[in-house]
Amino acid sequence: MAAEPKIRTPIVCVMGHVDHGKTSLLDRIRGSSVVTSEAGAITQHIGATIVPIEAIRKMSGTMEKIPINIPGLLFIDTPGHHAFTTLRARGGALADMAILVVDISQGFQPQTIEALQILRNCKTPFVIAATKIDRIHGWRINKDESFQSTFAKQNERVKSDIETKTYEIVGNLSDLGFSADRYDRVADFQRNLAIVPVSAHTGEGIADLLMIMIGLAQRYMGEELKLSVEGPGEGTVLEVKEERGLGTTLDVILYNGTLSVGDEIAMATQDSVATTKVRSLLKPRPMKEILIEDRFERVKSVVAAAGIKVSAPNLEGVIAGSPLFVVRGNMDELSARIRKEMQEIHVNLSEEGVVIKADTIGALEALCKELEAKQIPVMRAQVGPVSRHDLIETETSKNPMLRVLLSFNTPILPDASEIIKDPLYTQVKVFSGQVIYQIIDQYVEWRDEQKRIAEKAQFEHVMMPAKIRLMPDCVFRQSNPAVVGVRVLGGKLRADVDLVTLDGRKMGHLKSMQLRQETIREADEGLEVAVAIEGVTIGRQLNVGDDLLVDLPERHVKVLEREMIKTLNVSTQEVLAEFVAIRRKTEPFWGK
Secondary structure (H helix, E strand, O other): OOOOOEEOOOEEEEEEOOOOOHHHHHHHHHOOOHHHHOHHHOOOOOEEEEEEHHHHHHHOHHHOOOOOOOOEEEEEEOOOOHHHHHHHHHHHHHOOEEEEEEEOOOOOOHHHHHHHHHHHHHOOOEEEEEEOHHHOOOOOOOOOOOHHHHHHOOOHHHHHHHHHHHHHHHHHHHHOOOOEEEHHHOOOOOOOEEEEEOOOOOOOOHHHHHHHHHHHHHHHOHHHHEEOOOOEOEEEEEEEEEEOOOEEEEEEEEEEOEEEOOOEEEEEEOOOEEEEEOOEEEEEOOOOEOOOOOOEEEEOEEEOOEEEEEEOOOOOOEOEOOEEEEOOOOHHHHHHHHHHHHHOOOOOOOOOOEEEEEOEHHHHHHHHHHHHHOOOOEEEEEEOOEOHHHHHHHOOOOOHHHOEEEEEOOOEOHHHHHHHHOOOOOOOEEEEEOOHHHHHHHHHHHHHHHHHHHHHHHHHHOOOOEEEEEEEEEEEEOOOOEEEEEEEEEEEEEOOEEEEEOOOOEEEEEEEEEEOOEEEOEEEOOOEEEEEEEOOOEOOOEOOOOEEEEOOOHHHHHHHHHHHHHHOOHHHHHHHHHHHHHHHHHOOOOOO
16 A cells, blocks of 8 residues: 655745845745844844744644644745845745735735736645734734733724725735735635734734645645655755855755765756755754754755755755756756756846845846846846956956946955955955845945046036126226126136127126135136126126126037036026027037
8 A cells, every 4th residue: 555645845935025025925924023133123144943833733723623733834034125025036936835014004015016026827725814904003012922812801992994995905915906804705726815903013913924824835835845755856055155064064954855874966056956965964944044053953864845954075066046856867868957047037237337246146136137127238247256357357347337346245355355455456346245135225326426426527627608797897907818797697607718698799708707806716606706898898898787697518518418408507598598509590400
């Protein structure tokens, strides 16, 4: 009689908008505090936590007598920032089920909708966790109680508020083509999405959420979760890191089959497919997260689904995000499969652009996607530390605004670090950090400031429009040069410019100007200044009350109209238009 196939632990993906409480929800389930250790309090890598069925039964008293045939749930905490759409897509595809976290008060946000689209495309069953119910004004906390129990103890205004906010979520889902209701009103979980109101802070509703997840796995995923223990292991490399006493290790999510000590495994490196033999397997203790666990249990074999640490020789070149397969049979076919998966990494490269380095494929994809959204081109994208060679390649960019290297969560090697410190050796600007969107924000801020500096320098060399009027009782010298008081009627008057009358006749050269007996280089609209004008005599060519315009060269007018017009104030634009109109009376295409 054939043995009944074992039931694989279902993989549950936790998704949702940034700051809506995904990691806090997992922290409540596993009793840890991962959220406080994450850079920027936003999850930057996919972590994996196994929650055994015994723990779930203990949390949910209503499940004590229900027969359950799955060994527990493996939770994947996907990154929270909207930049990680691609990683979430990979997480969604990897997961059997998902929890979509929505802040009950904030409702749907852009990332919520992105997550829904991913789940729909991947055909992944999911439930909605409507979080932060304890923040509803007037909420009475009933620690760790089921939602129905704590809801019954709230006053009518709070109940009404919860109902309203829940039905706003129902309406949002309906607009996107999903039928949904609060979990205790759902009759058919295959036709309707369940919304479970919860609080990660107080534990209220957590038992209900776990009960719904177990129910989904039991009722609708039985066939998908059955596997043969004999099947070769298949997984994804989450992280490659050094461990004291073990050397380089891999954090892996095993999603199919079995992985054992002594197995030959194949993974992707930067340029090829590497193989090695498993020296030891270290499993995180239940309810602990693989990326932060510091005490592991050594095991001889592990069955999917599980988060596992793999120790083996020659792992240094393995790429985080690479598929991992136990080698059985034809190695050529396996290599081709790994290469195909690696080629499907979504990175759009341009001939000219910034260079990016990251510690994982997922982070690389996320960086690229975020940069693409901001229309920032990427010339080269690689996993690994920043080297001297990276800086040399980055420096080949002709555009100084793109002579930039963005480094996410990956070390800068000593030879590169020395060059970066000395501006005589490199013109490359390096931005590094542990939170993707902060690195990109820093770069954008720097780039915009560089543009402002460049524009300011350009403005200083471009002659500005200005209109002046000779003031009465302010003729200090009639000629050689004429010194007279003027009012700036509009624009920006600068020294060392030629002047013309309102009918276009040339009228001397404004050599210098003074304000309160101090020499100044420019004067804005409304100022009254003394100017020295060469080549004219007051009372002969010019008279008190006359208006004059700065005589602008044609090439300067082209720059002003095409590149700088939006930076000019209204009066300067009006003076420019007046001057151009005078010139175009005799030359219709002048300055165009």
